[in-house]
Amino acid sequence: MYVFVDPLCPECWSLEPYIKKLTIEYGRFFTIQPIVSGHLNHLNKDQFDKPIKLRDIWEKTAKRTGMSCDGDIWIDNPISSPWIASLAVKAAELQGKKAGKVFLRRIQENAFLNKLNISEKDVLLQCAEEANLDVNEFENDLYSASAKKAFQCDLKLTQEMEVDYIPTIVFFNQMSDDQGIKISGLYPYDIYVRVLKEILQKSPIPSEKPPLEDFVAMYGSIATKEVAVVYDWTVAKAEKEMKKLQLKRKVSKLPAKYGNFWNYLL
Incomplete structure (x- = not known):
């Protein structure tokens, strides 16, 4: 499963409950590969200079999906360089895919809940510490050629797979030559399950939920x-x-x- 996200996209944040449920119930059948896609959506690309518009988008998404995001950040503490957060995720991934996923979650929490400017180095270092990364290594990697190259690879893959909206999930079956199935946007949980079953060409029984x-x-x-x-x-x-x-x-x-x-x- 390729999951195309932007750390500052409220719909990507709202996808989190479904990703967790898919992982709990069917995680034995797939691996998740987060792809940092930059600011694809028109309301992300064109409106970083329109803080009131961005605040309204965040607030509406929170009310609609139930995943809290405080749009007042765009008035009180606007994020000046959104692309730095994406680069930081790739720097974190240099310490392992799991480390990258935990770090992504921490910067989302600090942006959506704590209204912190996650393009500031001090905030990113705080997120690295919260994610139990090697903070010195992360700081060295943050603007490194390796992190920049990894980010460029994600952007290239986004283009190659013709992903033009985020979040997007692309399901592939490595055992089959069939094309992958792409789902753009936010959908009810059963849609993701239906697509997963189609890709697997069977109807697996969901795993038992943990306590x-x-x-x-x-x-x-x-x-x-x-x-x-x-x-x-x-x-x-x-x-x-x-x-x-x-x-x-x-x-x-x-x-x-x-x-x-x-x-x-x-």
Whole structure:
């Protein structure tokens, strides 16, 4: 699965619950390859100089999808060089694909929830620390030729696969010569499952979901919305179950503009 994303795209952020659920239920059948695509969508490309417009887009997406993103960042602390965040993801990936995925999540959290300017070096170093990267190595790699080349490769792949909107997922079956299937935009979960089954040419049984505490521990930080999607609960039910973990001092609550996030306490 190639997942084409932009760290600052609110729809990419809103795809997170479905990616987690796909991974939990069917992750034994695929690997995820995040591709950093830059600012493809017209509302990303043309409007970084229109902060009020960007704020409104973020706020509407949060209300529609349930994944909180605070659009006030574009008024209070606008991100000056959005492409630096994409380059930083590739620098993080030089420490391994898993490290890159965790780092991507941390910069998304800091942008969408904490309203931090993730094009600033100090913020990126903070994200690297939160992602348990080797911070010195990350700092050396940030503007390196290797990171720039990796970013250019992602942009080239985006072009070759004719991806013109993000998020986009392209499903490939390595055991088949058939063309991949491309899904652009945000869709209900069952659409992704249907496409996965078509690519696999079979209907696999979904894996059993882990206990909630194990799920939160796996990711470290989780939104109530993500819990609701993964466990097929209402948001109210998910909130109630997370509060039980909070009472057991397993998680701490991070109130966001739209809904809550939870940090796992080691």
